[in-house]
Amino acid sequence: MKLTILGCYAATPRSFTNPTSQVLEIGNHLFLIDCGEGTQVQLRRNKIKFSKINHIFISHLHGDHFYGLVGLISTFMLLNRQNDLHVYGPKGIKEVILLQLKLSKSWTNYPLYFHELTKKTPEVIFDDERVSIETIPLKHRVYTNGFLFREKPGDRKLLINKAKEYKIDVALYKSLKKGKDVIAEDGKLISNALVTADPPEPKSYAYCSDTIYDPGITSQIKGVTALYHESTFLESESHLAEPTQHSTAKQAARIALEAGVGRLILGHYSTRYDTIDFFKKEAESIFSASELADDGLEIILD
Numbered sequence: 115m116k117l118t119i120l121g122c123y124a125a126t127p128r129s130f131t132n133p134t135s136q137v138l139e140i141g142n143h144l145f146l147i148d149c150g151e152g153t154q155v156q157l158r159r160n161k162i163k164f165s166k167i168n169h170i171f172i173s174h175l176h177g178d179h180f181y182g183l184v185g186l187i188s189t190f191m192l193l194n195r196q197n198d199l200h201v202y203g204p205k206g207i208k209e210v211i212l213l214q215l216k217l218s219k220s221w222t223n224y225p226l227y228f229h230e231l232t233k234k235t236p237e238v239i240f241d242d243e244r245v246s247i248e249t250i251p252l253k254h255r256v257y258t259n260g261f262l263f264r265e266k267p268g269d270r271k272l273l274i275n276k277a278k279e280y281k282i283d284v285a286l287y288k289s290l291k292k293g294k295d296v297i298a299e300d301g302k303l304i305s306n307a308l309v310t311a312d313p314p315e316p317k318s319y320a321y322c323s324d325t326i327y328d329p330g331i332t333s334q335i336k337g338v339t340a341l342y343h344e345s346t347f348l349e350s351e352s353h354l355a356e357p358t359q360h361s362t363a364k365q366a367a368r369i370a371l372e373a374g375v376g377r378l379i380l381g382h383y384s385t386r387y388d389t390i391d392f393f394k395k396e397a398e399s400i401f402s403a404s405e406l407a408d409d410g411l412e413i414i415l416d
C-alpha cells in the first residue's frame with residue numbers, strides 16, 4: 115500500500131503548497147482521495163498515470179477538497195479516456211459537476227458514474243477481491259465522510275523449493291497459492307502448510323479530513339495500519355477549532371492513541387503557520403508514531 119500526498123494544506127492554494135488531494139495505491143488500483151485545485155498539476159509532478167485512476171473519493175463539498183475535480187474530468191476527456199470513471203461523494207456532487215460540463219459544452223466521451231452519499235452511518239461503497247472501502251462519517255460544517263481502506267489477505271506464499279522437493283506439478287501452484295492441498299506426481303496428498311507460508315498481513319488506511327475532534331470514530335478505525343487525521347491548528351489556536359469544526363494536532367494524536375493505530379499522519383495545516391514542524395512536536399507528546407504529510411511525499415504503509 116503506497117500513499118502519495120499531492121496536497122495537504124487547508125484553504126487557499128499557494129505557490130509552494132496545495133489544497134487536499136492524495137493517491138492511494140493498492141495492487142492495481144490507484145484511488146484518488148479528494149481533488150483540490152491543482153490536483154492535475156500535482157499528479158503530473160508526481161508522475162502518476164491519469165489513465166490508472168478509475169475511482170475518486172470526495173470527502174465533502176468544501177472547495178479545497180473538490181475544486182480540481184471538474185478540471186480533471188475534463189482533461190480525461192481531452193486525453194481520450196475510454197475507461198469508466200467512478201466518483202464517490204456527498205449528494206450534490208453530480209449536480210455541481212454536470213452543470214459545469216453542460217454550460218461549457220464539454221460532455222465526456224467516457225462513462226462517468228456518480229455514487230452520491232447521504233448516510234450518517236458507515237457504509238461499504240467499494241468491494242472487490244483485493245480491497246474494501248467504507249465511509250467514516252465525520253463531524254464538520256457540511257456533510258463529510260472519511261474513507262477506510264482495508265486490504266484483503268493476498269494469496270499464500272509458495273515455497274518454491276519445497277514444492278519442487280515434493281514433486282508437485284507446476285500446474286498446481288495456483289491451487290497451492292489459494293490454500294488448497296494437492297496431489298503430488300507420486301500420488302501422495304501434500305498438505306498446503308508444507309509448501310506455502312502465510313501471506314503478508316493485510317494493511318488498512320483511514321483518511322479523516324475534515325473533522326472536529328470526535329472520539330466516536332475510534333471504534334471504527336481501531337488498529338488501522340495508518341491514520342491520516344486533519345490537524346488544521348496547533349493547541350495555541352484551539353479556540354478556532356470548535357467554531358470552524360476542525361482539529362488540533364494534539365486532538366489528532368488523542369484519536370490515534372485511543373484507536374491504537376500503527377502510525378499517525380498529520381495534514382490539512384492552516385496556512386497561517388510558517389513551519390509545520392510544531393505539528394509533529396505537539397502530536398508526539400501524546401502519540402509517538404506521529405509524522406507529517408507534505409506535498410509530494412510518498413509514504414509506504416507497511
Ligand SMILES: [Zn+2]
Binds near residue numbers: 124125178179324
Ligand atoms: Zn478542508
Ligand SMILES: [Zn+2]
Binds near residue numbers: 174176254324
Ligand atoms: Zn472543510
